[in-house]
Amino acid sequence: MANVSKHMLITGANRGIGLALTQRCLDAGWHVDACCRQPFEAAELNSLVTKYDSLSIHALDVTDHTAVDALAQSLSDKQFHLILNNAGYYGPKGYGFGNTDMDEWRKVLEINTIAPLKIAQAFYPHLLAAKGTFAAVSSKVGSMAENTSGGGYIYRSSKAALNSVVKSLSNDLSPQGIIAIALHPGWVQTEMGGPNALISAEESAQGLYAVLEGLEVKDSGRFLNYQGEEIPW
Secondary structure (H helix, E strand, O other), X not given: OOXXXXXXXXXXXXXXXXXXXXXXXXXXXXXXXXXXXXHHHOHHHHHHHOOOOOEEEEEOOOOOHHHHHHHXXXXXXXXXXXXXXXXXXXXXOOOOXXXXXXXXXXXXXXXXXXXXXXXXXXXXXXXXXXXXXXXXXXXXXXOOOOOOOOOOHHHHHHHHHHHHHHHHHHHHHHHHOOEEEEEEOXXXXXXXXXXXXXXXXXXXXXXXXXXXXXXXXXHOOOEEEOOOOEOOO
């Protein structure tokens, strides 16, 4: 996949895994359209602009569907070989059964589940033109089979629902040569993952890039971790 003519759109590019993936793709010669809510506050992302003329930064709140449509229209002349839906929100931590914040749950679902499908729909022409890949950064906590501890109702359910979206996208779009894939980045040392996480954002990005680089249409609809291993639904 490393080719100077490759184009990627990524959300949540201002920090953590999103920033590391942006850097990795730029290093590999990609043209990257990187999105985040407040670019003027994204110092590390902005610093990459001085090093790579193949990077463009866009302000985007993925829950603002009008803005998503407007960005898709403004980039209508582009083909995207990869759309990487990385923007995500964990919501409250440490709450137990009976203490679920319903307003926060709606917010998490808007960002983690609804926004990725909206982006897939808005940028469908761009993906189709390149026979590209729609990749969603999910989490193994969304796996039904892996859920042996309970709790985490908000984040778990949002990622399980995201996986369902990806599976449906794979069925609808694979016949047209578009790959749809769900990815587990590992337990990563980010603001969301915390300081006790097992791997760095750079290690996760390196692994995810290798997985994406090796995908074929027959892989569409799979749920893979950053090492390319299958995760049960």
